[in-house]
Amino acid sequence: MDLRLGSAPLVFGGAPIGGLYAPVGDEAAAGTLAAAWAAGIRAFDTAPHYGAGLSERRIGEFLAGRPRDEFTVCTKVGRLLVPAAGDADEAEGFHGTPPLSRVRDYSRDGVRRSLEQSLDRLGLDRIDIVLIHDPDDFLGQAAEEAYPALAELRAQGAVGAIGAGMNSPGPLTWLVERCDVDCVLVAGRYTLLDDSAAASLFPLCLRRGVAVLAGGVFNSGILAGADNGATYDYAPAAPAVLARARLMRDACARYGVPLAAAALRFTLRHPAVTAAVVGARSPEEITADASYLSTPIPDALWAELEEL
Numbered sequence: 052m053d054l055r056l057g058s059a060p061l062v063f064g065g066a067p068i069g070g071l072y073a074p075v076g077d078e079a080a081a082g083t084l085a086a087a088w089a090a091g092i093r094a095f096d097t098a099p100h101y102g103a104g105l106s107e108r109r110i111g112e113f114l115a116g117r118p119r120d121e122f123t124v125c126t127k128v129g130r131l132l133v134p135a136a137g138d139a140d141e142a143e144g145f146h147g148t149p150p151l152s153r154v155r156d157y158s159r160d161g162v163r164r165s166l167e168q169s170l171d172r173l174g175l176d177r178i179d180i181v182l183i184h185d186p187d188d189f190l191g192q193a194a195e196e197a198y199p200a201l202a203e204l205r206a207q208g209a210v211g212a213i214g215a216g217m218n219s220p221g222p223l224t225w226l227v228e229r230c231d232v233d234c235v236l237v238a239g240r241y242t243l244l245d246d247s248a249a250a251s252l253f254p255l256c257l258r259r260g261v262a263v264l265a266g267g268v269f270n271s272g273i274l275a276g277a278d279n280g281a282t283y284d285y286a287p288a289a290p291a292v293l294a295r296a297r298l299m300r301d302a303c304a305r306y307g308v309p310l311a312a313a314a315l316r317f318t319l320r321h322p323a324v325t326a327a328v329v330g331a332r333s334p335e336e337i338t339a340d341a342s343y344l345s346t347p348i349p350d351a352l353w354a355e356l357e358e359l
Contacts, residue, residue, distance in 0.1 A: 055123040056326055057093030059341055060319055062264060064330030068109055069102025074147030075332050084113040086334035090341035096328050098127035098184055103151040104172050111173035127184035127216055128165040131156045157192040162200040182216035182236055190222055198230045220252040227255055239267030243274055243299055243314050253323035265318045266328035274314035298359050306352045312343035
């Protein structure tokens with residue numbers, strides 16, 4: 052699968068510029084996207100869920116006018132956006148969002164409506180990668196309705212690659228076993244703190260030629276610094292998890308390596324992983340992420356981290 056990754060095996064993750072955890076202004080979002088482009092990143096991951104369409108709109112506005120064959124856009128289906136009955140801001144962890152609510156819909160019609168809406172927000176006439184988003188509690192419908200709808204659109208050339216994006220490797224494995232998908236996005240399950248995706252999902256993907264996009268490489272924040280108040284899996288880190296992350300940080304420090312650099316490079320070392328999805332809300336964050344690709348990491352450090 053040709054992701055048109057540019058000069059870096061990174062995909063820009065669009066959740067933070069959709070207001071995840073805290074609002075992000077239009078100017079800051081545009082600056083962050085410009086920094087990603089300047090760093091050689093040419094693939095962008097978004098979803099209707101991210102800021103109730105805000106992330107898609109901002110990515111679409113940034114890419115407008117750029118040659119279409121120079122970038123890849125990935126978005127998702129499974130959540131339709133409808134007018135909110137009340138104040139929808141801060142819903143599901145996103146801030147500064149439009150007055151829209153999310154409605155789960157993995158039906159054939161829902162998939163088509165979702166893609167029409169996404170194309171409008173993105174300002175595009177086609178989407179390169181479409182993923183079924185978080186169907187943990189809707190696996191039957193995802194396999195029987197959402198997947199066939201996407202497969203039909205793929206056969207028509209209306210969309211490019213198709214797959215699923217989830218946090219849990221088990222349900223992703225279930226879908227890969229049953230559906231002819233091109234790729235999966237697994238978030239937070241192949242990291243220095245949690246490598247559970249390597250048990251069954253990654254070997255299956257290697258056997259079937261399914262590309263893996265690995266998201267959540269910093270486990271939602273803790274592996275970017277392991278400071279007090281750090282988040283792990285979208286919640287405050289438990290003391291035991293924070294202590295383990297600090298041991299890793301200290302090991303990295305002895306070799307002059309930032310913990311975040313080791314976290315990103317660890318994910319990319321696995322042969323199943325095609326690219327890492329890294330979210331950012333500022334130019335400094337995405338520039339730092341790209342710089343970690345050239346950080347020297349000694350084998351001795353990898354050996355120490357494997358013991359922690």
